[in-house]
Amino acid sequence: xxxxxxxxxxxxxxxxxxxxxxxxxxxxxxxxxxxxxxxxxxxxxxxxxxxxxxxxxxxxxxxxxxxxxxxxxxxxxxxxxxxxxxxxxxxxxxxxxxxxxxxxxxxxxxxxxxxxxxxxxxxxxxxxxxxxxxxxxxxxxxxxxxxxxxxxxxxxxxxxxxxxxxxxxxxxxxxxxxxxxxxxxxxxxxxxxxxxxxxxxxxxxxxxxxxxxxxxxxxxxxxxxxxxxxxxxxxxxxxxxxxxxxxxxxxxxxxxxxxxxxxxxxxxxxxxxxxxxxxxxxxxxxxxxxxxxxxxxxxxxxxxxxxxxxxxxxxxxxxxxxxxxxxxxxxxxxxxxxxxxxxxxxxxxxxxxxxxxxxxxxxxxxxxxxxxxxxxxxxxxxxxxxxxxxxxxxxxxxxxxxxxxxxxxxxxxxxxxxxxxxxxxxxxxxxxxxxxxxxxxxxxxxxxxxxxxxxxxxxxxxxx
Amino acid sequence: xxxxxxxxxxxxxxxxxxxxxxxxxxxxxxxxxxxxxxxxxxxxxxxxxxxxxxxxxxxxxxxxxxxxxxxxxxxxxxxxxxxxxxxxxxxxxxxxxxxxxxxxxxxxxxxxxxxxxxxxxxxxxxxxxxxxxxxxxxxxxxxxxxxxxxxxxxxxxxxxxxxxxxxxxxxxxxxxxxxxxxxxxxxxxxxxxxxxxxxxxxxxxxxxxxxxxxxxxxxxxxxxxxxxxxxxxxxxxxxxxxxxxxxxxxxxxxxxxxxxxxxxxxxxxxxxxxxxxxxxxxxxxxxxxxxxxxxxx
Numbered sequence: 001x002x003x004x005x006x007x008x009x010x011x012x013x014x015x016x017x018x019x020x021x022x023x024x025x026x027x028x029x030x031x032x033x034x035x036x037x038x039x040x041x042x043x044x045x046x047x048x049x050x051x052x053x054x055x056x057x058x059x060x061x062x063x064x065x066x067x068x069x070x071x072x073x074x075x076x077x078x079x080x081x082x083x084x085x086x087x088x089x090x091x092x093x094x095x096x097x098x099x100x101x102x103x104x105x106x107x108x109x110x111x112x113x114x115x116x117x118x119x120x121x122x123x124x125x126x127x128x129x130x131x132x133x134x135x136x137x138x139x140x141x142x143x144x145x146x147x148x149x150x151x152x153x154x155x156x157x158x159x160x161x162x163x164x165x166x167x168x169x170x171x172x173x174x175x176x177x178x179x180x181x182x183x184x185x186x187x188x189x190x191x192x193x194x195x196x197x198x199x200x201x202x203x204x205x206x207x208x209x210x211x212x213x214x215x216x217x218x219x220x221x222x223x224x225x226x227x228x229x230x231x232x233x234x235x236x237x238x239x240x241x242x243x244x245x246x247x248x249x250x251x252x253x254x255x256x257x258x259x260x261x262x263x264x265x266x267x268x269x270x271x272x273x274x275x276x277x278x279x280x281x282x283x284x285x286x287x288x289x290x291x292x293x294x295x296x297x298x299x300x301x302x303x304x305x306x307x308x309x310x311x312x313x314x315x316x317x318x319x320x321x322x323x324x325x326x327x328x329x330x331x332x333x334x335x336x337x338x339x340x341x342x343x344x345x346x347x348x349x350x351x352x353x354x355x356x357x358x359x360x361x362x363x364x365x366x367x368x369x370x371x372x373x374x375x376x377x378x379x380x381x382x383x384x385x386x387x388x389x390x391x392x393x394x395x396x397x398x399x400x401x402x403x404x405x406x407x408x409x410x411x412x413x414x415x416x417x418x419x420x421x422x423x424x425x426x427x428x429x430x431x432x433x434x435x436x437x438x439x440x441x442x443x444x445x446x447x448x449x450x451x452x453x454x455x456x457x458x459x460x461x462x463x464x
Numbered sequence: 465x466x467x468x469x470x471x472x473x474x475x476x477x478x479x480x481x482x483x484x485x486x487x488x489x490x491x492x493x494x495x496x497x498x499x500x501x502x503x504x505x506x507x508x509x510x511x512x513x514x515x516x517x518x519x520x521x522x523x524x525x526x527x528x529x530x531x532x533x534x535x536x537x538x539x540x541x542x543x544x545x546x547x548x549x550x551x552x553x554x555x556x557x558x559x560x561x562x563x564x565x566x567x568x569x570x571x572x573x574x575x576x577x578x579x580x581x582x583x584x585x586x587x588x589x590x591x592x593x594x595x596x597x598x599x600x601x602x603x604x605x606x607x608x609x610x611x612x613x614x615x616x617x618x619x620x621x622x623x624x625x626x627x628x629x630x631x632x633x634x635x636x637x638x639x640x641x642x643x644x645x646x647x648x649x650x651x652x653x654x655x656x657x658x659x660x661x662x663x664x665x666x667x668x669x670x671x672x673x674x675x676x677x678x679x680x681x682x683x684x685x686x687x688x689x690x691x692x693x694x695x696x697x698x699x700x701x702x703x704x705x706x707x708x709x710x711x712x713x714x715x716x717x718x719x720x721x722x723x724x725x726x727x728x729x730x731x732x733x734x735x736x737x738x739x740x741x742x743x744x745x746x747x748x749x750x751x752x753x754x755x756x757x758x759x760x761x
Contacts, residue, residue, distance in 0.1 A: 004471075011478055018482070081702070085722035092508045113509045113725065197610075198595060270616035270706060271594035417723045421703070428707050432618070451724070462510040 028074055031065065035072035041347040042072045043098035046087070048334060049374070050079040051280055052306065053299075056373035057101075060366045064354050071347040084110075084417070087339065091115055096339035098348045101153065104141040104332025104409075105416040111142075111149040112414035112459060116337045118147035122349055128357045128365070128380075137407045138379045141332035144412060150335030151352050153367050154376035156297045157330045157402045158215060160184075160319070164312040166191055166201065166292035177316035181246070184293070184319055188250075189261035191292040199264065199272040202285075204293040206247045207431075209279060209286075211424040212295050215329035216243045218408035220321050224423075225411040231452065232419075235438070235445040242321070244430055244437035251431045266432055282307045298398035301375035315397045328405040332412075333379050377402060414455045419448050498731040506728035519732035530733070532708050533716040534740075539622055540692055540712065541744075544629040545685040549678060552633040556640035557670070570641070577634030585698035588628045589615070615699060618709040625695060625710065636681045643677030644670070648759075675756040683745055690741045693718070713737055 035042060045061065047054050054077035061075045076097075078086055084106055090096045102110075110116065123129040131139050134152055142150040164174035170190045178184040184204060191203030206212055217224055222239030225232050234240045252263045276290065277283020280303070285291045287308035295318060304311055320326040336355070338348050356367045364386065371378045371389075377399060378384045384403065390396045410416065426440040435443070465473070477484070502519060504512035523530045559570050576584065591598045592614040600611035612620040651669045660668060693714035696704065702719075704711030713733070721730035 004475075007475055007478070014482065088508050088722065088725070109725070113507055115509055267613055267617060271613040274593055274613070274616045275595050415724070421719070421723070424703075425708065428705065432707055434707070455725075458505050458507070458513065461513055 032072060032074060035065070038069065040068065040070055040072045041344050042074055043344045043347045043351065045073050045075045045351070046078045046083070046097040046100040046102075047075055048078065048080055048083055048101045048103060050077045052302070053374045057370060059373075060355070060370055063366065064351060067354075071344075071350050073351050087115070091339050091341055094341050096341045098338065098342045098344050099336050099351065100339055101334055101336050102150075103334055104138075104150075104412075105420070107142060107150050107335055107337060108144070108332075108412040109414050109416045111144050111337075112455075114340065114462075116149040116339055117342065117345070118149060119151065119338065120147055122352075123148055123151065126353070126357070129353075133380050133382070135379060135381060135384075135402075135407070137330060137409050138333045141409060141412055142335050150333075150337045151356055152333040152335045152379035153356075154371050154374070155330055155333040155379050155402070156299065156376060157328050157398050157407075158212075158295050158297050159315050159317055159398055159401060160293060161286065161296045161300060161313055161315050162293045163286065163289060163291075164314055166289060170292075174312075175314065177314060178293075178319055180319050181321045185249075185260065185262045188293065192262070192264065194264075194268070199268050201289065202264070202269065202272065202291045203262065205250055205264070205269060205291070206295070207427065208273070208291055208294055209276075209284075209296070211420075211427060213244070213247065213423045213427045214410060214420070215295070215331075215408075216247065218327055218329055219243070219318060219324075220246070221324035221327075225413065225419075227411060230413075230456070232445040232448045235441040239324070240441060241437055244427070244441060247427060248430050248433075248437055251433070253433060280307070284308070286313075287311055298377055298395060299375050301392065301395045301398075302373075303375075315394050317397065317401050326405055328401045328407045330402065330407050330409050332409050334376075413452060414459065415448065415451050418451050422448055498734055501728045502732035502735050504728040504731075505726075506731070507725040508727050509725075512728060515728070519729050520736070522729070523732060523736065529708065529711065529716060533704075533711050533713045536622060536704075536709070536711055537690060537692060537713040540626060540629075541686060541689040543623075544626045544689050545682065547626060547630055548633050548636060548685050549681060551630045552636035552640055552681065553674070553678075555633065555637045556644055557666075559637070560641060560644045570638075574634035574638060577632045581632075581694045582698050584631065585695045588631070588695075589699055592624050592628070615710075616706060618707050621700075621706060621709045625692075625699070628695065629689070636685070639681060640674065640677055643674050647673040672757045673759060675752075676758055679748070679752050679756050682748055686744050686748065687741055690737060690744070 032042060047057055049057060054075075058075050061073050065072055080103070083100075083102055087096070087100055087102070087106075087110070107116070127133065129151060131148075135155065138152045138155055139148070142148055142152055160177060162177050167174040167187075170187075172187060172190060178187045188203035188205075191201065192199070193201035202208070206216060214224060217234065217237075217240045220239045220243035222234070222237045222241075222243060224234045224237075224240060249260050250263055251266045251269075252259050272290070273285075276285040277288065282288075284303075284307060286294045286296070287304065300315075304313060317326065336352055338345065342348060354366065356365055358365045364383065368378050368383045368386065370376075371383070375395060378386075378389070381403065383389075384399050389399055410420075413419065422444050426435065426444050429435045430437050430440045501512055503514055503516060505515050505518075506512035555573055559566065559573065563569075579587075590596075594600055594611065594613045594616055597611075597614070599614070603609050603611040614624040615621050647670060651673070652665055655665050655669050691714055692712050696710050696712045696715050697718070700710050700715075702715070704715050704719075714737075717730050717733045717737070720726045720733065
């Protein structure tokens with residue numbers, strides 16, 4: 001009898017322990033426990049940002065939580081790398097976050113699959129959230145089939161950043177960035193430092209810190225994807241081809257005696273790139289002077305003072321090739337979405353309304369504050385041109401590019417991740433001279449179009 | 465069944481229930497579901513649509529990356545498994561000798577295999593760094609040669625990972641140590657009387673007596689190396705670069721499932737991998753009749 005009793009007690013303890021570990025909504029902080037005790041609705045917010053960017057978001061969310069007696073927002077930093085799989089499995093499992101901040105490209109892919117609630121009614125009724133309030137390209141990026149699926153928070157654009165000290169050492173005028181593609185090439189050659197042990201400093205490579213093929217294609221005046229016919233057209237576009245050939249020109253062709261001066265040995269630069277430290281750290285290759293010129297976004301206006309306060313740097317629009325109208329490239333935006341299966345829609349709306357509208361006392365919206373804290377560009381022209389953004393001469397360069405030029409973005413398709421992977425993969429083959437730019441672009445066009453057709457057909461069949 | 469037996473059964477099931485529930489929910493059901501999904505187009509969000517053998521057809525005839533991934537994985541397996549066996553037998557032989565501080569040596573050589581894979585991968589990223597890495601530094605200083613770009617070089621990236629795999633042989637080494645302890649001392653004495661030297665003893669006594677252990681480690685090695693994922697994911701940023709040279713099977717499977725939302729396709733890949741591993745294991749098991757010696761038989 002005693003033994004049976006002991007077994008029952010042990011089994012019970014195991015169950016209790018399991019429940020304690022697996023219980024989904026255990027309060028995460030004293031504040032949250034208090035909020036639960038007050039009977040407030042607790043909602044979960046998944047942030048695509050991490051590090052200091054997430055901290056800035058959290059401060060604003062804390063402000064919301066203090067201002068509230070009905071809703072409490074629990075913010076989690078999920079980060080960019082595993083966001084997609086976590087979000088997918090949580091939606092499939094029926095336990096999604098109530099709100100998720102994510103990139104426009106992922107939004108496009110998942111919205112096409114029906115992962116998010118349409119926000120037409122919620123956003124249409126509010127002058128701060130309706131179509132007219134945002135940059136047109138951003139509204140297009142968060143919309144599909146006539147519905148809008150995300151409240152845009154931050155947007156980005158890219159420019160050319162240069163290290164003034166490296167310019168000085170190379171005998172260049174530190175205050176004069178390259179103004180044409182040809183100048184960029186010759187500066188790149190002058191700024192590259194090599195000795196017998198390999199590369200010591202890279203002047204410029206088009207795929208640092210990550211693949212820029214898509215934006216270079218549009219900067220060269222090309223079109224990758226035609227939304228009218230819903231197909232990739234990169235293999236048929238001479239400007240995309242030019243951009244790919246230009247990228248290839250940065251890698252030495254072993255079979256040619258007439259390599260351009262800015263070309264580097266692929267083996268050497270791939271080895272050198274292995275020494276690059278973490279992107280979000282003081283060892284970022286641009287901060288440590290390993291790379292003298294780089295294609296980068298406006299967030300560097302926060303990153304550099306934080307991680308490399310002594311860096312002497314400048315920013316200028318990326319030069320347009322001759323005869324091509326200068327464009328701004330934007331990878332669309334980061335937007336707040338409400339996944340299908342959200343259990344507290346009203347509470348989520350209440351938070352989004354607070355976050356994206358000016359404060360009642362007339363101060364700017366928390367969304368604008370967030371952009372200012374992390375130096376991203378607000379998604380509304382009215383906010384992007386606020387004095388605090390344009391007074392900063394470096395940040396202003398980015399804002400002006402976005403305000404003054406036509407904006408080209410990554411297309412809204414259900415295969416954006418696949419498209420990005422394929423472009424990067426084939427660009428690598430071009431640089432290593434396994435394929436010619438023509439062959440590579442043909443492959444990209446064919447594989448992505450096949451995947452696009454397959455996905456569209458599947459989505460058509462799943463439509464209720 | 466007597467009352468006692470019934471009670472035992474009940475208690476037994478009760479104690480096993482955490483496992484049984486977990487196994488059914490997290491292993492058996494997903495396994496069964498993935499068989500079904502492999503014949504479907506499925507993106508996790510929508511109900512799967514049956515498409516027959518289309519996933520397999522695309523894999524076999526239309527997907528060059530699939531073959532690339534399979535090749536990379538077979539290449540890795542073909543070299544890392546024999547290397548692992550060789551290194552672990554060698555270490556076990558060394559650590560089987562009665563020397564001072566034996567326990568310390570055994571611990572030191574076993575330790576790497578219990579370092580979390582992600583941590584050891586990050587560590588190896590630094591060891592293999594072409595310019596400032598330990599390995600190339602040693603090559604330069606001790607031998608005066610410029611080492612390759614390791615993970616940055618398409619032809620050295622797989623050998624780098626194979627080399628690195630020898631670092632985690634601790635588990636197999638311990639099993640070989642147990643196998644060595646099982647070799648009857650008398651056989652060595654007999655061999656010595658017959659005039660066998662160290663090599664002769666190894667070749668004719670140790671190795672045959674170890675064959676059951678080798679078989680076990682070979683099969684386990686095959687299974688784990690066909691499923692190679694974490695190191696490649698961590699060390700190549702999850703993309704299998706440069707130029708797909710480290711795109712291993714499971715890495716490609718993962719990208720298909722969670723990045724491209726082709727869960728049905730990924731399930732088909734998973735079952736093909738199962739077939740490959742099963743076939744490889746069967747070949748080893750069938751051939752083992754010819755080379756494994758169970759003493760006492």
